[in-house]
Amino acid sequence: MSTGADRSDHSCHAADCDAVCRPEFLMCPAHWRMVPYDIQARVYAHYRRGQCDDKRPSLSWISAAKEAVTAVGKAEGKPVALINRQLRVLDVFVGAAAAAARNTTTTTPTRR
Numbered sequence: 123m124s125t126g127a128d129r130s131d132h133s134c135h136a137a138d139c140d141a142v143c144r145p146e147f148l149m150c151p152a153h154w155r156m157v158p159y160d161i162q163a164r165v166y167a168h169y170r171r172g173q174c175d176d177k178r179p180s181l182s183w184i185s186a187a188k189e190a191v192t193a194v195g196k197a198e199g200k201p202v203a204l205i206n207r208q209l210r211v212l213d214v215f216v217g218a219a220a221a222a223a224r225n226t227t228t229t230t231p232t233r234r
């Protein structure tokens with residue numbers, strides 16, 4: 123299916139979980155099952171094929187993914203600091219996503 127990409131370095135985004143999972147999945151199956159269905163649906167809805175390869179998921183996906191990470195962390199009773207650390211992992215993508223969004227809109231920068 124895919125070529126070249128190293129799939130061994132992607133692990134579950136849930137707090138405190140080192141389970142290796144495929145990049146197209148946010149979490150290992152055990153944690154994904156803990157995500158409420160409505161959040162799961164949003165993660166799927168905003169998922170774009172290849173976003174894991176170019177590291178440019180959409181902002182909508184990132185916010186849905188964060189909800190999922192938070193939901194699992196709370197369900198497991200993880201400390202808020204630990205959950206926040208997991209959320210910051212996803213923040214890495216925000217810069218790229220924001221840049222992509224800027225490139226697709228042709229607004230002229232306004233200065234006030």
Ligand SMILES: [Zn+2]
Nearest residue numbers: 134139150153
């Ligand atoms: Zn996991």
